[in-house]
Amino acid sequence: MEQKEKKKKIKKQKHQHPNGQSTKPTSDLSFKPSSDVKGLRFGGQFIVKSFTIRRARSLELLRLLSFPPTINTKPNNNNNKLPFPSTTTFLPTNFTILAHHAWHTLTLGLGTKKSKVLVFVFETETMKTAIDRVWPSEIPLGEVNKRLIRGLTGCEMARFKFRKGCITFYVYAVRQVGCFGFSCAEDLRTILQSVLELNDFFDHTAMLAMPNQRSISFAPPVAMAAH
Numbered sequence: 001m002e003q004k005e006k007k008k009k010i011k012k013q014k015h016q017h018p019n020g021q022s023t024k025p026t027s028d029l030s031f032k033p034s035s036d037v038k039g040l041r042f043g044g045q046f047i048v049k050s051f052t053i054r055r056a057r058s059l060e061l062l063r064l065l066s067f068p069p070t071i072n073t074k075p076n077n078n079n080n081k082l083p084f085p086s087t088t089t090f091l092p093t094n095f096t097i098l099a100h101h102a103w104h105t106l107t108l109g110l111g112t113k114k115s116k117v118l119v120f121v122f123e124t125e126t127m128k129t130a131i132d133r134v135w136p137s138e139i140p141l142g143e144v145n146k147r148l149i150r151g152l153t154g155c156e157m158a159r160f161k162f163r164k165g166c167i168t169f170y171v172y173a174v175r176q177v178g179c180f181g182f183s184c185a186e187d188l189r190t191i192l193q194s195v196l197e198l199n200d201f202f203d204h205t206a207m208l209a210m211p212n213q214r215s216i217s218f219a220p221p222v223a224m225a226a227h
Contacts, residue, residue, distance in 0.1 A: 029158040029173060029182065037157040039145030040170060045112050047103060049142025051096040053118065055135070056089040058082045060210050064091070064117070065194040084187050086128045090118040093138065094213050097204045115204065116141060116168050118148070119195075121188045123175040131174075158182075160192060165200030167207075 042048055059082070062068070067083065092100075092115040103111040122128040135148060149157070152174065160171040173188050182188065207213055 031156040031158045031175065033177065034149055034152040034155045034157055037149065038159050039149045040116060040141060048112060049140060051099050051141050052093045052138055053090040053096065053141060054093050054138045056091045057212065060091065061087065061089045063210065064206060066198065067194055084191065086122045086125045086184050087187065088120045088128055088132055092116065092207060097207055114166050114168055116170060119169065119171045119191060121173050121184055121191060123179065123183045162195045164198050165202050166204060167201045169195050171195065
């Protein structure tokens with residue numbers, strides 16, 4: 001009886017997780033060279049490649065994941081940071097959201113309304129900072145595979161894909177080639193679990209409610225000198 005219950009539990013867990021993936025230990029993660037890892041998939045919706053995504057701010061990722069922004073504000077405390085400091089996220093721009101709806105209408109319901117969200121979890125904050133300097137703040141979806149994924153030479157990635165209604169989440173863990181394990185394993189596990197537990201998005205209300213989504217023409221943040 002116990003064995004049957006265990007088998008049922010395992011099957012249930014597999015069924016609950018899209019794409020047959022799970023929040024398994026990072027020692028078992030399937031890291032591949034950036035040239036071999038799967039990128040974004042577009043199917044027959046070629047026009048979607050021209051739609052744009054923009055780099056999100058840390059709080060925007062937390063809002064999207066329904067994750068509490070717990071910040072320790074006690075004086076003389078070094079843990080005065082937002083969660084997931086080594087993570088870079090790209091969200092669809094307002095233009096993309098409106099274009100998806102327009103395309104869906106023009107094709108009489110055949111065009112996709114699904115937007116894509118990209119989450120890159122780097123092995124260190126230093127790696128994230130260095131790559132953020134090189135990556136654009138806004139990019140067409142059609143250039144993501146070439147510039148953001150294949151462009152990370154000397155890196156390995158593990159890819160996770162979650163379909164959540166009208167939003168598809170792509171989560172990439174990124175580390176240097178030759179590294180073992182993943183130093184930000186706990187952050188990665190928490191993000192994967194948070195996405196897994198999200199309810200399906202039936203519309204883009206959550207996106208449109210983001211502070212930087214108030215206008216169609218997104219203005220990249222002004223670079224500030226480090227203090």
